[in-house]
Amino acid sequence: MAIREKVFNTIIGCFKRHGAETIDTPVFELKETLTGKYGEDSKLIYDLKDQGGELLSLRYDLTVPFARYLAMNKITNIKRYHIAKVYRRDNPAMTRGRYREFYQCDFDIAGQYDAMIPDAECLKIVHEILSELELGDFCIKVNDRRILDGMFAVCGVPIDKFRTICSTVDKLDKMAWADVKKEMVNEKGLSEEVADQIGEYVSMQGGMDLAERLLQDQKLSQSKQACAGLSDIKLLFSYLQLLQVTDKVVFDLSLARGLDYYTGVIYEAVLTQTAHAEDSVSVGSVAGGGRYDGLVGMFDPKGRKVPCVGVSIGIERIFSIMEQKASAEKVRTTEVQVMVVSAQKNLLQERLKLVSDLWNGGVKAEMMYKKNPKLLSQLQHCEEAGIPLVAILGEQELKDGVVKLRVVSTREEFDICRADLLAEIRRRTSEA
Amino acid sequence: MAIREKVFNTIIGCFKRHGAETIDTPVFELKETLTGKYGEDSKLIYDLKDQGGELLSLRYDLTVPFARYLAMNKITNIKRYHIAKVYRRDNPAMTRGRYREFYQCDFDIAGQYDAMIPDAECLKIVHEILSELELGDFCIKVNDRRILDGMFAVCGVPIDKFRTICSTVDKLDKMAWADVKKEMVNEKGLSEEVADQIGEYVSMQGGMDLAERLLQDQKLSQSKQACAGLSDIKLLFSYLQLLQVTDKVVFDLSLARGLDYYTGVIYEAVLTQTAHAEDSVSVGSVAGGGRYDGLVGMFDPKGRKVPCVGVSIGIERIFSIMEQKASAEKVRTTEVQVMVVSAQKNLLQERLKLVSDLWNGGVKAEMMYKKNPKLLSQLQHCEEAGIPLVAILGEQELKDGVVKLRVVSTREEFDICRADLLAEIRRRTSEA
Structure with a gap:
C-alpha cells in the first residue's frame, strides 16, 4: 500500500497539473448499460443477484460509465480523471480474488475542440507520468x-x-x-x-x-x-x-488496439528496458488510449455526440514493477517520525503527555500500549519498523526538563530541552 | 469531490500521525463470512448472481472484513485505517443509487495491550479530527x-x-x-x-x-x-x-449503540451545535466505535481471540455538513493556477510551448483546445473557473520576450520576463 500511495500521488499530481477534476461514478451500472459494449468479453461481467429492483452489474471499466455519465448529465465538455476499481469474472478456478478486482486509472478530455490539441495533451501526460515514475526507458506508439x-x-x-x-x-x-x-x-x-x-x-x-x-x-x-x-x-x-x-x-x-469504440488516433506506451530476460523486446504495455467520438452518443436518447479522447494508465502493472524494484529494499508501511519510550517503570503518564503534545504539534508519533514496556523491546520495535527517532523519558530526564533523543541509524543520543523538541524532530525528519 | 478530498486529507493525515498503516480488502466477501454478523440487517446485503464459482456478497461494512483478514493472515497486532465504500440494499424504490453505496472510514487497533491505552487513543483521534474539520461544537459520549x-x-x-x-x-x-x-x-x-x-x-x-x-x-x-x-x-x-x-x-x-459485537467501552461523537432548527439537541452522530474482543475469534478455526478497539468516522455525514456549508461560497473543482491565453490569432504554437514549460516546471496550467480562441472568452473562462492568474501572449510580448501576467481578481496586468515567470506564478499562487 505504501508503494501504491506513491504511484497514486505521482499520477494524481500530473492530472491536477493539467487542470483535471475528478468525478466518481457508482460501482454498479444498470445491466443494460454494459450490454453490447465489450463484445466477447461480456461474459466476464459480474451481475448482481436479482433481489428485487433494477438488474445491476459491477462496472467492467471506467470508460463506459464515464460516457453514460456525460450523456445522462448532458455534459458537453469536461477534463476529468478517475481512479477506481473495476471487476471481471476471470476463471475463478485459475485466478484468485485479487485478479477479479483491480484499479483502472483514466484521464479523458470530452468536448468539441480543434483537431489533435487534446490528443497531444494526453500523450504529454503519458510522457510526464512514465518519466516521473522512473520505470526505465519507454516508447509511445501512435497510429490512427x-x-x-x-x-x-x-x-x-x-x-x-x-x-x-x-x-x-x-x-x-x-x-x-x-x-x-x-x-x-x-x-x-x-x-x-x-x-x-x-x-x-x-x-x-x-x-x-x-x-x-x-x-x-x-x-x-x-x-x-x-x-x-x-x-x-x-x-x-x-x-x-x-x-x-x-x-x-x-x-x-x-x-x-482491440477495443471497437476507437474512432481516430490510438496510442500505447510500452517499456523497452531489457531488465529481465534475454528478450530485448517490450516488457509490455503500461498505458494506452485513443479517440472515441461515438460512445457518448450511444447513451444519449437523441444520439448527440460528444467527442472524447482519453488515456488509461496501466496502474496495476506499474504497481508490480515498482513492488518488484522495492522488494530489495525494505519499505515502511507507516510514516512514524518518532517513538516515545520510557527508560524505567511507571512512566506511562509521562509518555501519554508527551505523545499527546507531539500529535497536537502535527508530528507522527507512537508509543507502546503497555504500562511498563522494556526499554530494549521498545528500541527493537523502532529498528524493525524503521522509525528514525526515539524520544526517551527517564526519571533523570524528567527532573532536568529534557528528553533524550536517540537517532536510530547512528545510535547517537543527546538531551533536548522539552521546548525545543518539536522543532528538533521536524528538522531531523524532514532531512531524512 | 473537491470538498471530499479536503475531508479525506484531514482524516488520513490524522491516522498517519498516529502511526497507522492502511490495508485494502476486496469489495467481495464469501457470502458465508457475512452471514449471521448483522442480525436483522442481513437482508440488506447485496449478493452476486451465481455465475459459477464461490457465492459472493458485497461488503456491508469494513469491520467484519477486517476481522476476517486478521484471522486469515494470523495477524495478532496492527494499527490500520481503511477508507472505502460499502454496499447496502436499501429499498430501491425509495432511495436512489447513491445511498446504496457509501464511504466508511475506520481506524482500528488490534492486539493484546494494557487496558484502556489504545481505547484512549481512539478518542484522541476523534477529538483531533472533529476539531480540525471545524464542524462546530461536539461531544463524545462514552459508556461500557x-x-x-x-x-x-x-x-x-x-x-x-x-x-x-x-x-x-x-x-x-x-x-x-x-x-x-x-x-x-x-x-x-x-x-x-x-x-x-x-x-x-x-x-x-x-x-x-x-x-x-x-x-x-x-x-x-x-x-x-x-x-x-x-x-x-x-x-x-x-x-x-x-x-x-x-x-x-x-x-x-x-x-x-446497536451492534452486537461490542464487548467493552463504546463511544459516539455528536455535534451539539444549534445551527439549523429550534432543537438545541444533537444534530446527529458523526463518529462512533468501541471495543470488540470476540469478533476475530469467530473467523479463526481455533477460535483464537485478538482484542480490537476501533472507531468509525461518519464521513458521509461530514461530507454533507461540509457541502452545505460550502454551497454558499463557490467551490473550485480544479486547482489550475494559471491559464495560458493568446491576445491575437495564430499563437497556438506559442501557447503550447509556454504551457509545456509550465507543466514541466510543476505549475498547474491549462489552455483552450482551440487554434484561435477569442481573448474575451478565454478571460471569461478564468473568471468562471476561479483560475487566479492569466498568462497572456501577444505579438508585442513575444517580441519583447515577456509574458503579460493578469491577476483575475484585481484585473491588474504587468509584463514578466519569461525567465522569471515560473517563480512569479508560484509566489502569487502560494500566497492565495
Whole structure:
C-alpha cells in the first residue's frame, strides 16, 4: 500500500497539473448499460443477484460509465480523471480474488475542440507520468484507426473482415509476422497477396516524415479515410514537438488496439528496458488510449455526440514493477517520525503527555500500549519498523526538563530541552 | 469531490500521525463470512448472481472484513485505517443509487495491550479530527457494554431481554424517556418498576467522578461486570486527561449503540451545535466505535481471540455538513493556477510551448483546445473557473520576450520576463 500511495500521488499530481477534476461514478451500472459494449468479453461481467429492483452489474471499466455519465448529465465538455476499481469474472478456478478486482486509472478530455490539441495533451501526460515514475526507458506508439481501415481497404480486405483482421494485426507485438500472416490466410481467409500487402505497411515505423511519405503513397492516398488519419498524425507530431515529447513517440502502423469504440488516433506506451530476460523486446504495455467520438452518443436518447479522447494508465502493472524494484529494499508501511519510550517503570503518564503534545504539534508519533514496556523491546520495535527517532523519558530526564533523543541509524543520543523538541524532530525528519 | 478530498486529507493525515498503516480488502466477501454478523440487517446485503464459482456478497461494512483478514493472515497486532465504500440494499424504490453505496472510514487497533491505552487513543483521534474539520461544537459520549449489562442485571431485566432492552435504551437520543419507558413496558414486557430503575441510571451523565460514585452505588456495585466497566471508565478518563481531551468527553449511561459485537467501552461523537432548527439537541452522530474482543475469534478455526478497539468516522455525514456549508461560497473543482491565453490569432504554437514549460516546471496550467480562441472568452473562462492568474501572449510580448501576467481578481496586468515567470506564478499562487 505504501508503494501504491506513491504511484497514486505521482499520477494524481500530473492530472491536477493539467487542470483535471475528478468525478466518481457508482460501482454498479444498470445491466443494460454494459450490454453490447465489450463484445466477447461480456461474459466476464459480474451481475448482481436479482433481489428485487433494477438488474445491476459491477462496472467492467471506467470508460463506459464515464460516457453514460456525460450523456445522462448532458455534459458537453469536461477534463476529468478517475481512479477506481473495476471487476471481471476471470476463471475463478485459475485466478484468485485479487485478479477479479483491480484499479483502472483514466484521464479523458470530452468536448468539441480543434483537431489533435487534446490528443497531444494526453500523450504529454503519458510522457510526464512514465518519466516521473522512473520505470526505465519507454516508447509511445501512435497510429490512427482511420489509417488502419484505409490500409485494409486499399489492400483489398473485405469490409466485414476489417475488425477481425485488426485483431490479428494487434498480435504483432507478441508474434512474428510469419505467424500473423498464417493466421490471416489460414484462419481469416485472406489471400496471400492481400496479406503481404498488409505486411509491407505494418512493418513501417517513423515520425512525421513517415506520415508525409504515406500521404504521397500511390495506393494508400486513394483512401480518403487514410489521408484524414495521416494528416492528423502530421498535425499531432507538430504539437508533440512543441510539447517536447517527440523523443519517445513513434508512428507505428502495426498498432491496432482491440477495443471497437476507437474512432481516430490510438496510442500505447510500452517499456523497452531489457531488465529481465534475454528478450530485448517490450516488457509490455503500461498505458494506452485513443479517440472515441461515438460512445457518448450511444447513451444519449437523441444520439448527440460528444467527442472524447482519453488515456488509461496501466496502474496495476506499474504497481508490480515498482513492488518488484522495492522488494530489495525494505519499505515502511507507516510514516512514524518518532517513538516515545520510557527508560524505567511507571512512566506511562509521562509518555501519554508527551505523545499527546507531539500529535497536537502535527508530528507522527507512537508509543507502546503497555504500562511498563522494556526499554530494549521498545528500541527493537523502532529498528524493525524503521522509525528514525526515539524520544526517551527517564526519571533523570524528567527532573532536568529534557528528553533524550536517540537517532536510530547512528545510535547517537543527546538531551533536548522539552521546548525545543518539536522543532528538533521536524528538522531531523524532514532531512531524512 | 473537491470538498471530499479536503475531508479525506484531514482524516488520513490524522491516522498517519498516529502511526497507522492502511490495508485494502476486496469489495467481495464469501457470502458465508457475512452471514449471521448483522442480525436483522442481513437482508440488506447485496449478493452476486451465481455465475459459477464461490457465492459472493458485497461488503456491508469494513469491520467484519477486517476481522476476517486478521484471522486469515494470523495477524495478532496492527494499527490500520481503511477508507472505502460499502454496499447496502436499501429499498430501491425509495432511495436512489447513491445511498446504496457509501464511504466508511475506520481506524482500528488490534492486539493484546494494557487496558484502556489504545481505547484512549481512539478518542484522541476523534477529538483531533472533529476539531480540525471545524464542524462546530461536539461531544463524545462514552459508556461500557459491561456497565449496561450489569445495570440491566441489577435492575431485574431477564438475561434474554438484555439485547432488546439495549436497543430501546439506544433510542434515548431521539425519544423522550416517557416514550422509551412505554416501549419497555408495553412492547418489551418489563414491569414499570424495573423500567423506572433503568430510567434512573440512564439519566446519569458525568465524568470520572460519576464512575467513582457508581462504584460505591449499593445496587450497581453488586454486579462484577459493572464494576469492571466502571473501573475501566475511571482509568480511561485518567488517560484522557493526559491526552487533553476531557473537555469534550462525557460518561453517559444512556449510550447503548446497536451492534452486537461490542464487548467493552463504546463511544459516539455528536455535534451539539444549534445551527439549523429550534432543537438545541444533537444534530446527529458523526463518529462512533468501541471495543470488540470476540469478533476475530469467530473467523479463526481455533477460535483464537485478538482484542480490537476501533472507531468509525461518519464521513458521509461530514461530507454533507461540509457541502452545505460550502454551497454558499463557490467551490473550485480544479486547482489550475494559471491559464495560458493568446491576445491575437495564430499563437497556438506559442501557447503550447509556454504551457509545456509550465507543466514541466510543476505549475498547474491549462489552455483552450482551440487554434484561435477569442481573448474575451478565454478571460471569461478564468473568471468562471476561479483560475487566479492569466498568462497572456501577444505579438508585442513575444517580441519583447515577456509574458503579460493578469491577476483575475484585481484585473491588474504587468509584463514578466519569461525567465522569471515560473517563480512569479508560484509566489502569487502560494500566497492565495
